[in-house]
Amino acid sequence: MQDWRTNAEIAVALFVIADPVAAIPIFITLTSTNTDTERKRIASVTALTVATVLVSSIFVGQPLLRVFGISVASFRVGGGILILLMAISMLNARVSRTHSTPEEVQEGVEKEDPAVVPLGIPLLAGPGAISTMIIYAHQAKDVYDTIFLVVAGLFVALTAWIALRLADPIRNLLGKTGINIISRLLGLVLAAVAVEFIAGGLAQLLPGLAR
Numbered sequence: 001m002q003d004w005r006t007n008a009e010i011a012v013a014l015f016v017i018a019d020p021v022a023a024i025p026i027f028i029t030l031t032s033t034n035t036d037t038e039r040k041r042i043a044s045v046t047a048l049t050v051a052t053v054l055v056s057s058i059f060v061g062q063p064l065l066r067v068f069g070i071s072v073a074s075f076r077v078g079g080g081i082l083i084l085l086m087a088i089s090m091l092n093a094r095v096s097r098t099h100s101t102p103e104e105v106q107e108g109v110e111k112e113d114p115a116v117v118p119l120g121i122p123l124l125a126g127p128g129a130i131s132t133m134i135i136y137a138h139q140a141k142d143v144y145d146t147i148f149l150v151v152a153g154l155f156v157a158l159t160a161w162i163a164l165r166l167a168d169p170i171r172n173l174l175g176k177t178g179i180n181i182i183s184r185l186l187g188l189v190l191a192a193v194a195v196e197f198i199a200g201g202l203a204q205l206l207p208g209l210a211r
Contacts, residue, residue, distance in 0.1 A: 001144045010136050011152045013193045016186045017083065017128045018050070018156045020163035021179055022095060024171055026123060027164050030114040040165065042115040047161035049120025054133050054153035058146065061134030072138045076201030079131030084194035086128050090187030093180035096128075124160050135197060 027046075031039045065075055089096035133153065140146045163170065174182070 001142055002139075002148075007148050007152075009193075010149070011155060012189065013132060014054070014129065014152050014156045015159060016190045016193070017086065017132055018124050018160060019090065019183065019186060020124065020156075020160040021170070021174075021186075022090070022183050023119070023123050023160070024163055024167045024179065025176070026095065027119060027167050028171060030119065039167075042113065042119070043161055043164035043167075045113075045115035046119040046124065046164060047157045049116050050125045050160050051154055051157035053121060053125035054129060054156060055150055057130045057133035058137045058149050058153070061130070062138060065134070071205075072135070073201045073204035075131070076135055076197050077205065078201075079128075079135055080194045080197030080199075080201060082131060083128050083190060083197060087187045087191035087194055090183045090190060093183050095123075119164075124156075129156070132193075 027043075031042055034042065062072070065072065086096040133149065136149055137146065140149060171179070
């Protein structure tokens with residue numbers, strides 16, 4: 001079983017990658033014409049989507065890598081680069097295109113129900129979050145580590161649900177500047193996570209680097 005520091009790092013990394021706070025302005029835009037009841041339902045369905053995708057990634061991710069003949073080391077490097085690009089976007093107070101694109105947001109505005117797409121996927125449970133779950137699932141030493149990953153995925157879904165349910169009060173409290181500051185701080189953390197993923201993958205692919 002991994003120590004509590006490792007588990008804390010996993011939970012923090014997943015939260016930062018999902019970045020529910022940065023999703024608030026997009027949620028408000030996509031649900032501007034919905035009633036309060038509809039917005040609550042959309043927030044709940046979005047959180048359920050996030051939980052389903054993240055938890056499924058724990059058990060389905062590695063078999064899929066084997067099917068395509070991709071080593072976990074290569075996936076770590078690729079996932080780390082993807083997460084680093086997300087971190088750079090967060091440091092610039094922008095929503096990364098790996099989270100969502102303007103076209104997806106516009107399509108979500110035109111849809112009656114944007115809960116699953118684009119809010120759940122790819123805004124909150126996007127490629128970065130899925131890659132992270134697969135990598136951490138590979139590092140799990142026993143069933144307790146796997147259970148913790150499931151709990152961490154559910155925790156991220158819960159924080160997303162709270163953030164979306166309280167979207168208007170949070171936006172009024174923090175404002176655009178406050179949300180951008182938080183995004184930049186989380187981007188620094190995410191950049192460090194990305195570097196660790198890349199370094200760990202390269203150390204496996206090129207053992208000489210580790211020496």
